[in-house]
Amino acid sequence: MTDHAAVIAFCEAQAIGLVVIGPEAPLVDGLADSLRGAGLSVFGPSRGAARLEGSKGFTKDLCERAGIPTAAYVRVTNQADGLSALDGFGAPVVIKADGLAAGKGVTVAMTMAEAQEAVREIFSGRFGEAGAEAVIEEFLEGEEASFFALTDGSTIVPFGSAQDHKRLGEGDTGPNTGGMGAYSPAPVLTPALQGEAMARILTPTVRAMANEGSAYSGVLYAGLMLTREGPKLIEYNCRFGDPECQVLMMRLESDLVELLLACAQNRLGAIQPPRFAKDVALTVVMAANGYPETPEKGGRIDGIPAAQANGAKVFHAGTTLGIDGVLTANGGRVLNVTGTGRTVAEAQARAYEAVDAIDFPSGFCRRDIGWREVAREQD
Numbered sequence: 001m002t003d004h005a006a007v008i009a010f011c012e013a014q015a016i017g018l019v020v021i022g023p024e025a026p027l028v029d030g031l032a033d034s035l036r037g038a039g040l041s042v043f044g045p046s047r048g049a050a051r052l053e054g055s056k057g058f059t060k061d062l063c064e065r066a067g068i069p070t071a072a073y074v075r076v077t078n079q080a081d082g083l084s085a086l087d088g089f090g091a092p093v094v095i096k097a098d099g100l101a102a103g104k105g106v107t108v109a110m111t112m113a114e115a116q117e118a119v120r121e122i123f124s125g126r127f128g129e130a131g132a133e134a135v136i137e138e139f140l141e142g143e144e145a146s147f148f149a150l151t152d153g154s155t156i157v158p159f160g161s162a163q164d165h166k167r168l169g170e171g172d173t174g175p176n177t178g179g180m181g182a183y184s185p186a187p188v189l190t191p192a193l194q195g196e197a198m199a200r201i202l203t204p205t206v207r208a209m210a211n212e213g214s215a216y217s218g219v220l221y222a223g224l225m226l227t228r229e230g231p232k233l234i235e236y237n238c239r240f241g242d243p244e245c246q247v248l249m250m251r252l253e254s255d256l257v258e259l260l261l262a263c264a265q266n267r268l269g270a271i272q273p274p275r276f277a278k279d280v281a282l283t284v285v286m287a288a289n290g291y292p293e294t295p296e297k298g299g300r301i302d303g304i305p306a307a308q309a310n311g312a313k314v315f316h317a318g319t320t321l322g323i324d325g326v327l328t329a330n331g332g333r334v335l336n337v338t339g340t341g342r343t344v345a346e347a348q349a350r351a352y353e354a355v356d357a358i359d360f361p362s363g364f365c366r367r368d369i370g371w372r373e374v375a376r377e378q379d
């Protein structure tokens with residue numbers, strides 16, 4: 001993906017009509033710019049626009065200029081400034097490496113000692129270039145929810161909500177991961193809160209990016225904190241999340257390609273906005289033993305057809321199919337086992353019924369995906 005010329009040559013040889021760039025690293029690296037320069041239709045932001053995910057300091061400054069609600073912050077470029085900035089906040093406080101750090105650059109410090117340690121770690125070079133700068137910010141209290149929008153740089157349309165479970169362990173404990181499960185929609189993000197997030201956060205962001213010469217086109221994934229003062233931006237991603245994407249796709253009724261092409265060709269305003277089923281989708285990540293540190297590769301997986309027999313869908317995130325027809329694990333997060341239903345409880349029951357049909361002895365999953373919502377539904 002870092003060899004832009006090779007990607008262009010492949011797309012030309014295969015007469016590719018639409019390129020969707022999934023992960024953040026090639027977007028931040030400017031792959032979309034290179035492909036557009038070669039005349040290809042691309043879904044995904046330019047290098048300049050992908051700074052919304054690639055530089056936390058850039059995004060905080062943009063929020064400040066545009067009056068977008070987010071945590072109070074300071075940007076620092078060395079350890080001494082970082083340590084003295086902590087005093088202005090007190091614990092709890094949040095410390096973030098500025099650049100992409102594969103999900104490991106954020107520390108929510110409950111004590112000053114932890115905060116100081118996080119600042120030292122960032123400036124020790126552990127995150128390479130991502131840690132040449134840091135953002136120190138106010139700790140926000142509330143429930144988190146993810147909100148998605150599609151945009152071609154001028155038109156912006158909501159693209160659904162989700163909540164994920166980032167922690168490895170049940171009850172949302174243990175180390176952070178890429179996500180152990182998710183569901184969509186997120187009922188906490190009510191229509192009124194979605195309207196507020198569009199009006200005060202996402203639309204002003206897209207306007208500001210266009211006005212400043214870095215029009216953002218693609219999917220904008222806003223991580224929101226629902227505080228007592230309303231939704232505040234925690235961070236942006238410039239891609240569909242994983243496994244948030246899987247639950248959004250289960251509910252999408254519109255033609256995805258038509259929407260993505262319209263974004264790529266600056267005509268999102270000319271087509272019907274995305275439509276989603278009212279149903280809930282819930283996905284459970286089956287990971288390889290040892291994930292996230294040292295996932296075991298090569299474990300055999302059986303039972304996928306049985307798992308899908310009752311309408312559940314199994315997305316392959318990290319598998320390989322051998323020439324012998326045997327499916328094996330080939331990554332950390334291996335399968336996304338996804339169910340749908342009228343309620344979160346129903347979608348959860350369907351997802352776990354499918355999980356139980358899968359024989360993956362060297363894998364594991366959390367058994368409580370969606371717990372918060374299931375409890376609320378029972379109230």
Ligand code: AMP
Nearest residue numbers: 071094103106108137138139140234235
């Ligand atoms: P990230 O790895 O960038 O997705 O962020 C990690 C997590 O840190 C977020 O999902 C939040 O749970 C938490 N977080 C980030 N910023 C704040 C903040 N200002 N206040 C409270 N929690 C935060």
Ligand code: GLY
Nearest residue numbers: 178179241242243
């Ligand atoms: N599941 C979180 C993300 O994709 O960033």
